[in-house]
Amino acid sequence: MxxxxxxxxxxxxxxxxxxxxxxxxxxxxxxxxxxxxxxxxxxxxxxxxxxxxxxxxxxxxxxxxxxxxxxxxxxxxxxxxxxxxxxxxxxxxxxxAADPYLQDEVVVQGTRAHEEAPFTFSEVKKDELEDVNLGKDMPYLLQSLPSVVTYSDAGAGVGYTGMRIRGSDPTRINVTLNGIPYNDAESQGVFWVDLPDIASSVQSIQVQSGVGSSTNGAGAFGATVNMQTTGLNKAAYGYLDNAFGSFNTRKHTLAAGTGLLNNAFTIDARLSKIYSDGYIDRAFADLNSWFVSAGYTDAATMMRFNIFSGKEVTYQAWYGTPEARVRNDEAGMLAYIARNGLSPAEADNLLSSGRTYNYYTYDNQVDNYRQDHYQLLFSRQLGSLFTLNTALFYTHGEGYYEQYKADQNL
The missing domain is CATH 2.60.40.10 (Immunoglobulins)
Structure with a gap:
């Protein structure tokens, strides 16, 4: 047995x-x-x-x-x-079965890794973004991905935020929107504050860690964030989304789409407002954005025109909080005051503020900026093996930041 x-x-x-x-x-x-x-x-x-x-x-x-x-x-x-x-x-x-419409995915196909590619990457779909999109900036919506570390000047995930991937800073992270580079042309940094609520207009995201398949710039040596905005929505839709959280944080999004018109045309639009007082003293963020996309598609051709804009007014909080202040170490704070030559008013601010300390105290110490994006995307299927993709884009920014400096003349 x-x-x-x-x-x-x-x-x-x-x-x-x-x-x-x-x-x-x-x-x-x-x-x-x-x-x-x-x-x-x-x-x-x-x-x-x-x-x-x-x-x-x-x-x-x-x-x-x-x-x-x-x-x-x-x-x-x-x-x-x-x-x-x-x-x-x-x-x-x-x-x-042949699809009667050429999908928008062909725009980003050339710069995205596929399952058999020798790269480490993660995919985030629209429904996954919707589950976590409660007003925070894009880095905080991606913070659960491997090797992603996020930070926020105001401490609430709204306003000036950023992320590192595998230790690489934002100048080494190549970010594209529909295959178009988003990194700042001068500094190569990425300012997510200029794209408020862009997650509500994103169809999918691929994050590649380390050297990947991006064709845009040296920033791709650290990582690549490839975003595809709103694609083909065959059915009409509309929704109003409101979210509220700590530090008087609130998000309001109104979006609608026509669905297919005459079996070929679509129009999608979004309007968003996000506000937060921030965790750090006075570090408020007042963000507004809109997105409009008009597209034409048939079995072999896709053409899409995107216009989107972000407007931000944020109180500056990028000076940081000394470790001694965070730990409530009075001796360390006094040493910090002596080491950095703080004035009596600045020293009093440091000693009396608590963990939410902000070096800046001037009422209108704000960053005020608007950024507009124009994208024309065109794809044409050339037989069963080849696809022609081309894009034209224009980015315009304007704004200022106001700063008070004691005992200095204009």
Missing amino acids: KNLATLALVLWSSALWAQHTLSGVVTDRATGEPLAGAHVVLSGPRTLGAVTDNEGRFAFNNLTAATWQLKVSFVGYQLHHDTLTIPGPNHLRIAL
Whole structure:
């Protein structure tokens, strides 16, 4: 009896750890022709990727017995999803139906990594952003991703915020909007404060850690943040979103879209306002933004014109809080006062403010700035293997910051 039990255990273990194969062919549903270059992703105990060859064939080896999710995608065709149980049928014939509309994803396809690419990356979809978009800036919506560390001047995640990825500062993080570089042309920094509530107009984000597939600038040596804004919405929609939080933080968003007009045209629009008093003394942020996108699409062509703008008025809080003040270390604060030559008024501010200390006390020590973006995107499918993507863009900014300096003349 003992020997029979041992034999049964060995047979069960062998079946459990047996390796299986899965192969298949991807074709055009209408013509039956094979589709070369289709992306096939198999997700389960681990995630595997493959690209079909010239005959539309793909294969996966060394698969364990489990339930797997299959996803097949190809530009110009509808996405194919399936749930597979392995062991089971080991050869598939997948016929993709042509999509009557060229999707906006072709705009960012050339600079995004795919499942089989040798890069470390994370994908964030629109519904995931909606779950956390309560008014904070984009770095705080991405802070749960691997290797991302965020910071905020005002301490509330609204206003001047930023992030480091794998230790790289913002000048080494290449940020693109629809494939168009967003980094400041002079400093190479990224000022998210100039894009208030951009998350409400983003379709998807890919964050690549380290050297990736971006074609824009040396900033990509640290990381890449690739954002795609609102894409094709076939149905009309409209919504009003309000959120409230600590430090008198509030967010109001009004958005609407026409859906498809005459089976070819779409218009989407958004209006947002975000305000916060901030955690740090006087560090308020008053942010306003709007976004308008008009598009034309058919089976082979996509054209989209985006206009969006952000206006910010923020009280300056970028001087920082001394560690001695955070720890309530009086001796350390006195040493800090002597070391930095603080005036009696500045010293009193430091000693009496608590953890919310802000070096600046002038009533109108504000940064006042507006940034406008214009983007014209065009994509054309050239047969089954090639896509032409081109873009024109213009960015305009204007503003000022006001600063008080004691005993100095204009």
